């Protein structure tokens with residue numbers, strides 16, 4: 001704590017990402033990265049962009065990338081905003097749309113960055129507990145006065161999807177608030193709220209290339225919504241900084257969006273592996289929540305989540321554990337390749353669960 005920090009800086013409790021240890025080669029199933037490499041076309045596009053043109057500033061509006069994303073989702077390019085990872089898009093959206101006089105509604109168990117943005121932008125929050133089965137308490141979101149709503153769908157770290165009809169009901173019943181739907185995992189079996197954008201001016205959908213397009217290292221995310229919402233994001237961004245997406249990221253992201261076949265193939269592989277891993281874990285006695293994401297959330301009755309996570313780590317397998325009420329006995333296990341998951345399951349069976 002430095003005396004030079006502002007009172008706001010002193011009050012912040014920054015987001016803690018999953019660990020990225022360098023001490024040994026782990027099977028890394030703790031940060032929901034995609035186990036498959038990005039499309040080879042992405043690597044070629046980045047190589048081509050990495051030439052003399054790096055002298056020049058990138059297109060500040062990411063025009064071509066926005067056109068590609070718009071075409072992919074059946075929207076106009078003025079309905080697309082791109083940012084340096086969806087984390088940046090979320091931060092700008094909190095600032096652009098959430099009212100400081102009324103609480104922003106979100107779940108007790110969800111992406112932990114939301115709380116960080118609430119603090120950073122000095123907003124109020126009202127935390128709405130998920131129901132006992134970790135489903136969203138939809139009625140609470142249609143009955144409470146609010147300054148905005150954020151829903152991760154499918155949710156993290158539970159993996160559970162909110163039916164699109166429920167999202168629509170929340171959007172429809174809150175015509176004076178922006179409903180931000182964070183769809184970081186939607187490509188692994190969820191149903192996107194993009195289909196609501198034509199009918200509702202208050203829905204903002206945020207997605208990322210980090211998970212389903214294997215580009216966590218490139219930092220590209222985007223928001224989709226009616227043009228007035230997108231213009232709001234641009235106003236905040238251009239009043240705060242003008243950092244566009246860099247040239248390499250724009251080139252790589254364009255190629256990733258264009259390579260639909262590769263995207264379909266890799267997401268389908270992850271989904272198949274998820275189904276198999278879910279069955280295997282259930283056979284071992286784990287309770288596994290139904291997941292529409294690239295991870296599973298599971299617990300074993302009578303065993304501490306912290307201990308299971310620590311033992312797996314000792315045997316070279318990293319998974320995520322949250323020391324948080326209601327979920328402290330769960331492990332969040334990212335879906336890796338079949339081979340990685342075989343090792344994870346064997347390690348659990350032969351080394352961790354044997355006492």
Ligand SMILES: *Cc1c(COP(=O)(O)O)cnc(C)c1O
Pocket residue numbers: 032084085086087088111152156182184207208209210216219220221
């Ligand atoms: C991973 C994740 C993000 C952020 O992804 P970026 O890498 O910043 O694009 C946002 N929301 C949720 C729920 C996530 O899991």
